[in-house]
Amino acid sequence: MKNNKHLKQSAFTGPANSINSVKKRIKKNNLGKTCTLIQGDAIKTVPDFLENYESEMMQSGMSKFALLYIDCNAYEPALKSKIAFRSHMSSGAIICIDEHVQGSETKALFDFAHQQNLRVFRNGNLEVPMQLKFPS
Numbered sequence: 001m002k003n004n005k006h007l008k009q010s011a012f013t014g015p016a017n018s019i020n021s022v023k024k025r026i027k028k029n030n031l032g033k034t035c036t037l038i039q040g041d042a043i044k045t046v047p048d049f050l051e052n053y054e055s056e057m058m059q060s061g062m063s064k065f066a067l068l069y070i071d072c073n074a075y076e077p078a079l080k081s082k083i084a085f086r087s088h089m090s091s092g093a094i095i096c097i098d099e100h101v102q103g104s105e106t107k108a109l110f111d112f113a114h115q116q117n118l119r120v121f122r123n124g125n126l127e128v129p130m131q132l133k134f135p136s
Contacts, residue, residue, distance in 0.1 A: 033057070042070075042077035046084045064090045070097055075104030082112040092136040098129045106130065 019039055026035045033056075038049050054060040065088055070081050082095060089095070095112075099105040109130055113120050118132045 042072050042081045046081050050084060050088055063088055066090050066093050068093070068095045070095065070105060071099070073099060073105060075108050078105045078108035079112055082108065086116070089134050091134065093134045094131050096129050096131040 019037065022037060026032055026037075036049075036053070036055075038045050050063065051061055053063060065085065068082075068085050068089065070078050072078050072081065078097070085095075095109070097105045097109050109132065110120055112118075113132045118134065120130055120132050122128075122130055
């Protein structure tokens with residue numbers, strides 16, 4: 001946060017930004033079996049998640065994902081998460097972000113797309129959300 005003028009600890013407080021609020025929205029939309037939240041420092045938690053997570057739909061270390069939504073508002077965790085998930089993304093998978101001012105998720109998305117020779121897409125004329133799609 002100290003390297004980005006748009007990031008402030010106080011910007012992410014309040015009931016609308018709580019983990020419980022996000023979990024409620026997931027449950028309300030009947031996405032509990034298909035969405036998994038990874039809370040914490042993505043640089044530390046993502047590798048552990050990919051190696052050890054299992055559910056009734058996934059075996060430990062064998063997971064594949066069709067959609068990855070990264071919302072960490074910082075360049076390094078956003079980029080390292082995309083790199084870590086790369087080998088776990090299925091054919092035709094999508095990585096999506098919704099940030100364009102706070103943090104540096106946008107820069108991380110463009111840098112990752114460049115490294116992987118992928119193209120970033122926007123929906124219509126809107127700046128966000130942005131996504132990249134892996135080849136089918």
